[in-house]
Amino acid sequence: xxxxxxxxxxxxxxxxxxxxxxxxxxxxxxxxxxxxxxxxxxxxxxxxxxxxxxxxxxxxxxxxxxxxxxxxxxxxxxxxxxxxxxxxxxxxxxxxxxxxxxxxxxxxxxxxxxxxxxxxxxxxxxxxxxxxxxxxxxxxxxxxxxxxxxxxxxxxxxxxxxxxxxxxxxxxxxxxxxxxxxxxxxxxxxxxxxxxxxxxxxxxxxxxxxxxxxxxxxxxxxxxxxxxxxxxxx
Amino acid sequence: xxxxxxxxxxxxxxxxxxxxxxxxxxxxxxxxxxxxxxxxxxxxxxxxxxxxxxxxxxxxxxxxxxxxxxxxxxxxxxxxxxxxxxxxxxxxxxxxxxxxxxxxxxxxxxxxxxxxxxxxxxxxxxxxxxxxxxxxxxxxxxxxxxxxxxxxxxxxxxxxxxxxxxxxxxxxxxxxxxxxxxxxxxxxxxxxxxxxxxxxxxxxxxxxxxxxxxxxxxxxxxxxxxxxxxxxxxxxxxxxxxxxxxxxxxxxxxxxxxxxxxxxxxxxxxxxxxxxxxxxxxxxxxxxxxxxxxxxxxxxxxxxx
Numbered sequence: 001x002x003x004x005x006x007x008x009x010x011x012x013x014x015x016x017x018x019x020x021x022x023x024x025x026x027x028x029x030x031x032x033x034x035x036x037x038x039x040x041x042x043x044x045x046x047x048x049x050x051x052x053x054x055x056x057x058x059x060x061x062x063x064x065x066x067x068x069x070x071x072x073x074x075x076x077x078x079x080x081x082x083x084x085x086x087x088x089x090x091x092x093x094x095x096x097x098x099x100x101x102x103x104x105x106x107x108x109x110x111x112x113x114x115x116x117x118x119x120x121x122x123x124x125x126x127x128x129x130x131x132x133x134x135x136x137x138x139x140x141x142x143x144x145x146x147x148x149x150x151x152x153x154x155x156x157x158x159x160x161x162x163x164x165x166x167x168x169x170x171x172x173x174x175x176x177x178x179x180x181x182x183x184x185x186x187x188x189x190x191x192x193x194x195x196x197x198x199x200x201x202x203x204x205x206x207x208x209x210x211x212x213x214x215x216x217x218x219x220x221x222x223x224x225x226x227x228x229x230x231x232x233x234x
Numbered sequence: 235x236x237x238x239x240x241x242x243x244x245x246x247x248x249x250x251x252x253x254x255x256x257x258x259x260x261x262x263x264x265x266x267x268x269x270x271x272x273x274x275x276x277x278x279x280x281x282x283x284x285x286x287x288x289x290x291x292x293x294x295x296x297x298x299x300x301x302x303x304x305x306x307x308x309x310x311x312x313x314x315x316x317x318x319x320x321x322x323x324x325x326x327x328x329x330x331x332x333x334x335x336x337x338x339x340x341x342x343x344x345x346x347x348x349x350x351x352x353x354x355x356x357x358x359x360x361x362x363x364x365x366x367x368x369x370x371x372x373x374x375x376x377x378x379x380x381x382x383x384x385x386x387x388x389x390x391x392x393x394x395x396x397x398x399x400x401x402x403x404x405x406x407x408x409x410x411x412x413x414x415x416x417x418x419x420x421x422x423x424x425x426x427x428x429x430x431x432x433x434x435x436x437x438x439x440x441x442x443x444x445x446x447x448x449x450x451x452x453x454x455x456x457x458x459x460x461x462x463x464x465x466x467x468x469x470x471x472x473x474x475x476x477x478x479x480x481x482x483x484x485x486x487x488x489x490x491x492x493x494x495x496x497x498x499x500x501x502x503x504x505x506x507x508x509x510x511x512x513x514x515x516x517x518x519x520x521x522x523x524x525x526x527x528x529x530x531x532x533x534x535x536x537x538x539x
Contacts, residue, residue, distance in 0.1 A: 065447070067537070088451075095449035105444050121245075122450040126238045166448065 016076070017043045017174055017205040018064065023073035025059050025229075033059040034070070035229040041207060043173065046200040048216045049209040051226035057209040060226070061176050064207075065097055066090045078173065095123060098167030098204075102179035104159045106151040106166075112138070113147035116165045123170060137165040141195060157188035164195060168204075175199060177208045181215070189215055242457070250461035253434075261466075264430050268470035271423050272517050273477040275416040276505065280478065282408050284503050289401055300361040300382055303389045308332060311359035314387055318363055323378050326364040332357050358389060420520055427466050427524035431459055435532050442536050456529045460522055467521020471514035479504060 019040040025033045034056045041047055049057050062068040063075050066082055075082040078096060085093055106115050113134055120130045138144045141161040151159050160180060167175060175196065181189035193215065196206050210216060216223055225233040254261040300318075302311055308331040318327040330338070335357040340349055365378060375393075383391045435442065442455055482504055493500040505513065 067447075091446070091449045091451045091454075093449075094447060099447055105440075105447070107441055107444060118445065119448040121242075122445060122448055122454055124238045124242060127241060170449075 015043055017041050017045070017078060018207070019076040020060075021074050021076070023063065023070045023075055025056075025063065025068065026071045032229050034063075034226075036073070037226075037229075037231045038073075039224055039231060039234045041174075041205055043205055044200065044203045045222065046197065046206045047208070047222040047224055048219075049207060049224045049226065050211060050213065050216055053211065055226040056229045057211075057226055058178060059229075061178050061207075061209055064174075064176055065099060066093055091122075095119070095170060096172050096174060098164075098172040098175040100160075100163050100167045100175065100177035100180045102182040104151070104163040106159060106162055108151055110150075111147060112143065112149050112151065112154070112162050115151065115162055116169055118166060119170045133169055134165075137169045140168070140198075141165045156183050157191070160184065160188075160192060161195070164192070168199060172204070174205045174207070177206070179210055180208060181210065181212060186215075193219060242454075246457040246461050250458045251465055253458075254462065254465055264426065264466060265469050265473060268423055268426055268466060268517070269473035269477060271419045271426070272470055272474035272513070273481075275412075275419040276474055276478045276513055277481065278412045278415055280482070280503070280505065282405070282412050284500075285408070286405055287503055288500055289405060297394050298363040298365065298379060298382060299392045299394060300363060300385070301389045301392070302359045302361065302387050304358055306359055306387045308359055310387065311361060314385070315361050318361065318382070321378065321381070323366050323374055324363055325366050328362045328364075330360040330362065332359055335360060420516075423467070423470070423517065423520045424524045424527075427463055427521050428528045430466065431463055431525045431528045432532060434462060435459060435528070435536070439536060442533075446536075452529075452533050455533060456526070459529055460525050463521040463523075463525025464518055465521070467518040467524075468514060470521070471517030474517065475505065475510050475513055 017040075020037050023037045024035050027033055037056075037060065049060065051057055059068065063070050063082070064077060066085060069083060077093065080093065082093065107118075116134045116137055117130050120133060125133075134147070135144060138147060141164050143158060143161055143165065146154065146158070151162060154162065160183075164180075167177075177196070180196075181192050184192065189212065193208075196208065197219075200206050223233060224231060302314070306314075308329070311329045311331065315327040315329045318324055332355045336349065336355050339357065363382060365375060379391060379393055382388060445455055482502060486502060489500070489502050
């Protein structure tokens with residue numbers, strides 16, 4: 001079961017998964033959110049994105065998910081320039097990403113199974129494949145047997161694991177998590193982080209935005225630190 | 235892959251129906267309003283169609299009736315008719331003798347008994363002149379009419395076509411009125427459905443955003459809403475058909491009675507099977523079109539951020 005999740009989908013081998021090249025993002029009313037940010041992530045790398053609130057962490061993640069476009073510079077995801085991606089291409093870019101949110105963003109009126117299956121349904125997988133892969137993903141995050149529950153009947157940690165199962169179900173090469181442990185206690189946070197490390201082990205690139213400095217230091221991965229929109233450490 | 239595609243469509247078809255069924259009161263109210271609009275259009279259409287059927291037989295009465303002077307005998311009338319037949323633009327001329335006229339009058343007017351009280355036949359000899367079909371209107375017809383009126387034996391002439399023409403003009407007006415009304419009611423259906431879909435989209439905004447974030451194409455997101463539009467239009471079409479049929483059914487008896495008094499010249503016409511199918515097809519199409527228009531506009535505004 002574990003094997004079906006372990007190999008990420010690799011359409012073409014690009015050693016650099018994500019590249020920010022002198023990227024700035026200016027909002028018309030709020031000013032510069034990101035200023036001249038340059039870094040790259042190798043395939044299979046694990047990195048934290050830290051900084052005070054309002055430092056630009058969320059903006060940076062939004063640029064990768066094409067929820068925003070940068071004002072200057074360019075963002076390359078798996079070799080593809082996101083600046084020039086058309087609206088029509090955006091869904092297919094997002095299928096390369098596993099997005100995880102602080103508020104989980106689960107559909108409250110759907111079962112755990114339906115929530116986790118969503119990326120596969122959207123991508124047009126058959127019923128049979130969906131059932132098999134959803135169970136494998138739920139097994140991986142330790143929620144097998146809770147397929148028929150509604151999200152609100154689960155604890156916060158369990159809901160976040162549903163979110164993670166959904167994010168990895170279609171084997172994306174890059175996982176982006178925005179404060180994934182923001183609403184969880186330290187013990188649950190460690191468990192969630194352990195899951196992310198498992199994904200890295202099998203070649204997935206992981207970028208986690210967090211302000212939990214203690215957790216970041218304890219885990220000892222690469223840290224990208226933002227301060228008022230500038231990258232001050234990478 | 236095809237199987238998965240069909241799965242997606244079947245899923246959207248039934249999930250949108252299920253969604254409507256889960257809010258039965260709201261759905262029923264929307265469908266009722268829609269079907270009232272549709273049945274109004276269908277009802278007026280049928281009204282005009284029925285009247286047209288009633289007046290359809292009048293097409294042949296493009297004729298000039300010549301009422302001959304009282305002293306002109308039937309024989310003289312027949313001779314005159316032969317003469318008129320040789321006129322240009324005259325297709326045929328037929329004599330109705332005094333006695334024939336009386337018999338016809340007795341049969342159709344219902345005043346037969348009153349006629350017995352008269353000591354002599356008061357009706358004149360009549361010649362019915364059929365102009366050529368090409369002569370529907372214009373100066374040639376006017377000239378023919380004038381020539382016939384000027385004949386010595388003719389008391390007065392009547393162009394039957396005039397009132398038929400008036401009637402047809404009225405029917406044409408009614409026909410166009412119904413088309414116009416149907417158009418306005420179709421717009422109403424579009425707006426009502428569009429607004430329903432817009433509200434539905436608003437209620438499911440989170441779902442749309444999450445679907446977009448996990449890589450759903452606009453087409454995927456649109457699908458269930460398009461099916462919702464289809465179901466609304468489809469069920470309103472069916473309901474409108476039922477409403478119109480029930481209304482006609484209620485009218486059937488008094489109309490039959492009325493028709494009986496006029497020798498059964500009129501039998502009521504219901505929507506044919508083909509008309510029913512087009513009614514349902516048009517309303518379904520309107521539902522889908524309204525949903526599509528709203529989605530095109532709204533989905534561009536619904537961005538994940």
